[in-house]
Amino acid sequence: MICLLVAGFYPAAATGQQPVKLTFWSWRVEDKWAYDKIIQAFQQRNPGIQVEFVPFKATEYNTILSSALTAGKGPDIIHLRAYGGLETFAAPGYIAQLDFDKLPELKTFSRQLLDGARGRKDGKLYGVPFATQSLVIYYNKKIFAQNNLSVPKTWDEFLTVLKTLKDHGVLPLANGGKEGWTLEVMSGVVAPNFYGGTAFYDAVTRGQTSFKDTAYTNALAKMLDLRPYMHPNFMGVDYTTMQQQFINEQAAMFIGGSWEIGFFKAQNKDLDFDIFVAPPSKAGTTPWVSSYNDGNYGVNAKTPYMDAALKFIQFTATREFGQMFTDMLAQLSAVPGVEVRDPILKHVQELSRKATPYIMLVGFRWQAPTGSTLLQSALQGMMAGSKTPEQVGDEVTKGLSAWFEPFQGR
């Protein structure tokens, strides 16, 4: 009854007042259907506000967004990346500052995630985190069963599993090296258990050690253990081919990020897979899982509709939004208390309890050249055999010293 009354009342009220039209830019072309549904839910609750979701090609998004913002234009609501990717836009003042008074919902978010929404210089909040990603190992349960294999508990067991598969003529790992970032992901999975997880992260981000530390270079060297179990021409294997190999059950495992779950399921409904995390060297120790804030929703500092835009991003901080986001996109929403129904995603959530920051993204992507840029191309050299792990450590440290003072002179 009340609904009917409200529904009958609003159009009349709206005639005197044009609905506010907000634009929302994003690089998530493939998620448009989900955002459209989420926006519908928001609009039902806020009849005076209309939101239009406008996605751009991911590789061109930054260029388009920078040009628009510097020209004093751009959308009202902005899909932003996290950490340094947010800082690029926030530091020059293009993104509206947020705080707990404006968005009390943010108080319940985990501190680690909120750190991905803060400016490095001023420590202020600039966005509502939307998802957390973890780096894991996917495995094909059918192939494991056919070869009588179970999830390895230690690094040595892992190598035995890989060898068994190879001996049986199965390609153990779908991974390749043509795109450097997939190698950085691999290092994010393999290395933390060997460099000591967050203790090393804290030390290196405080400048007490550098990437020349043998703890780090020895951890990188562990990636070389995996080389024999990738395709012999793996250096030419790009990301799409990696995905295809795993989806079409041509490869038993895929080292990658938790964002793949939805895609894998959509591409092959019969694919029976699950995840495990990189096994530690000793049995019984809980392995580290690299994880990070995937990105944020922010508001254009120059929007003429500040109140309406804030209302929308406030909505993205609610449990209702988080639930829809997780259910539709099979990603871990950043909103606390969201119930994860997808069993694999739930598994990721459980295993990510012992999370460590994804080292270059969280710690060293604040200025150019970023730790990721340096690491990715150096890792290509290492995996191709033209660089040693020590050279990789040297190069990364030297490159970062351009802006990370503690590394200068090391």
Place this chain on the structure above:
Amino acid sequence: MWLVFFLGPATVVFATFITYPILSALAFSMYAWEGIGRRGFIGLANFARLFATFPYSGLLVNAFWHNVLVFLVTMLIQNVTALGLAVLLARSPWGTRGYRVVFFLPVMLSLVIVGFLWALFLNPIFGLVNKFLTLAHAGALARPWLGDASTALLTLIVVNAWRWLGFPTIVFLAGINAVPEEYVEAARIDGAGEWDVIRRIIFPLLAPAVTIIVLLTFIGSFNWFELPYIMQGVSGAPNRATDVLSLLFYRTAFGEVDTGLQDIGIGSAIAVLMFALLLTVSAVGAVLLRRREVELA
């Protein structure tokens, strides 16, 4: 008065879309940047940073030599082949028209399609190239063409040459056809053989076509962006083996998605250097090459 009227629109368009961006890049290169926000004037500090700090200094030199290599190898395999084909086509063998169409066809294909197709052909797992090598009992030659630092750049150059081959061929063919028949006949009567005719009559008179092709190849090689971008991404993978100046510029000025951040100061500095290099070399090259051209009396 009419001159101004007719040249006006073109001048305005040129000034807005060519002169202004070049000047603003020059200006941008002399400012400090914080993310995408412009800060104070810092003179040549960005250039100093570009030349003196790791990894930029190394990347700049690395990319520059790759551009040089692209130019030299393209001259060698694309333009020399084109010249040979033009000489053959000029003799009007059976099916000349068909050959002309076939050679020119790839030039008309969109570069995005060419890049995408060849990336598929060269895929190390299911690509045609490695499959074919295996069938031809040359499986040992199969390799990750685009992922191996020793073959990636050359592979890109070959694909690029495959795509462009028809263009210099047609230009050379037109040049050869423009050589007056009397000259060739006169040479024949004087007892010149096939090779002498080509070397002493056709080549010298082809000089204007050569000038154009060399200059265009130079400019194309030093502005080379689309094909490496489509096939290898913006990072010059693997390990900067296919990095060229335009990619380096794009990467530093606009950032690498999910990897790097933009450094507009350094990016603009690279753009300014590229512009200066292209302008100087093209100008000097044009003067030198023109000198060798012979006027048809």
